Amino acid sequence: MSLETLWLALLGLLLAGYFVLGGYDYGVQLLHPLLDGEQQERNGLAPRNTALDAIAPFFLGNEVWLVAFAGVMFGAFPHLEGTLLSGLHPLIVAILAGLVLGNAAIQLRRRTPSARAQRRWGALIVCGGALPSLCWGLVIGLLLYGVPRRADGSFHIGPGDVLTPFVLACGATTALLFAAHGAAFVALRSAPQQAARAGQLGTALLNATGAVALLPLLLTLFGAGPTMTNPRTAAALTALLAAALCGARWWLVRGRHGRAFAATCCATALPVPLLGAGHHPYVLITPSGTGLTVEHAVTDSATLHLLSAFGVVLVPVILAYQAWSWWAFRGRTSHRHADYF
Template sequence: MSLQTLWLGLLGLLLAGYFVLGGYDYGVQMLHPLLRADPDAERERRTGQNAALEAMAPFFLGNEVWLVAFAGVLFGAFPHLEGTLLSGLYPLVVAILVGLVVGNAAVQLRGRADSARGRRCWDVLIVFGGALPALCWGLVVGLLLHGVPRRVDGSFHLGAGDVFSPFVLACGVTTALLFAAHGAAFVALRSAPRLAATARRLGAGLVRATGAVGLLPLLLTLFGAGAAMTNRVTSAVVAALFAAALTGAWWFLTQGHHVRAFAATSCATLLPVLLVGAGHYPYLLISSAGAGLTVGQSVTDSATLRILSAFGVAVIPTILAYQVWSWWAFRGRTGRRHPSYF
């Protein structure tokens, strides 16, 4: 296996990891006003804490390490892709960053509000900070699947018609619903029984909504109407796995199998990344107006990859070890005696 392939796999792994771990952060943020149970509501009235937010609190900022690592690999190993992609997707990238900053600040400041009105204001910003990045990541996936209007010099500029086409919008809404369902499954896994039951019912409905909305882009992708996939068979397999993961998530949620439900939503959340990477390989960027950008054209030289590999051998296992340790250290459900992090 070549260094190019290894670094491409690492790039996909880091983005998929962020979709799984950052995805439930977005989902919990979007849903936390709806995820209340009677005892937790009383606790929130007295302390200003929200039980759904407390469920994700120990992992909240740590999950963004995956996004930072993804950006580092993109800058270092695929500079030609980075230069084309970030400049062309600049409005969506800015929107994602705005959502991250607003959401992070609101989550941490909500518990310091002195009144119910103040907490409601922060609630609005928390939901906004979760929904905006979730929707924009879905739009990015839709654009990468469909192709961008790449010019002769390699650059591209997105117009309103490109971003708000039916296929790209359907991808955006599907991803936002999927992240919300993933967040509900996470709360069901981590919270006290009463709140877990509320999250389980909400998650099952969101999984059905994800499947209903996602059916359009999936069918358009398979028939080549919404996305001109390079590898049709691979795309069909990934699409089938996505449908199976959603079906499994719905079944496990309705049956109360929280661990299995969270595993199923995690699989569904990472599969869009695999669909983009494996479905378009060897292209990393498909053009709707001409030639695309291949792996060989995107990657840096072999000498630089070898130097980066030395850092990757040390950094990536550290990230994985930290993630495993944090989940082990904060395993189990939250409850009344659980310490407050916000």
């Protein structure tokens, strides 16, 4: 395996890890008004929310994966970084705005005595989860379908490229999937009564995810979707995604929350290898089937060797930190836990 392939795999791993870990953050933010059954007042502040308590120990820490992904893309694939960020500029800005909005709203919600302000912060929390979830789905849909290329070789999107049935269906599917992923996480982390409510909501969301996901699949089968460079690989990964969704629903219905969450983790991660392996060797493709290949996107060999020395150290540190945080805050949440928000 070449060094370029290893760095491409690392880039995909970091993005998939961000989808898995950041995905349940966004899902919980989306669902927190529906999963606030166990509340208590303290010092006249807003009531505690058990859904938000579930993500509290990991709050902001999951964005490390997004920062690492951006760093690897900037260092190892500078031509992809420059082309991708400029071409998808509106969606990238919307994702970052959602991140800032949601993070601020979560921290400020219980720091105001006004009931009206608390409701506004709560609404902004939902927006902070919905905006990145939907926009990441639109990004995936655009990258699967293809981004138009100008005469000068640059990639650019307009409203007409985003407002297509395939791309919009991918956006809706991803938003529903992240919401179901968040529900599975709350079911895994919360007390039994709250876990049961989250499991019921997660089951309904998985049903909706499967129904909406049929649209981009049917569009592809009938020629109105993307033409994959490696159709057999794409078909196999799509089948795995469908199996993960079915498995998550099966285990949620039976109260096996750990297995259900593992299945939703697989489902949220699989769009990344679907995109990478389905269009390999292209990292950015046009609807006509041409585009930017790995060879043209990667930096020179000397820089890759230099970056590898840092990667050997930093990647295990990120993995160790994530494993330690999960171990330190394992188990279900309760009001005996620290009041983070």
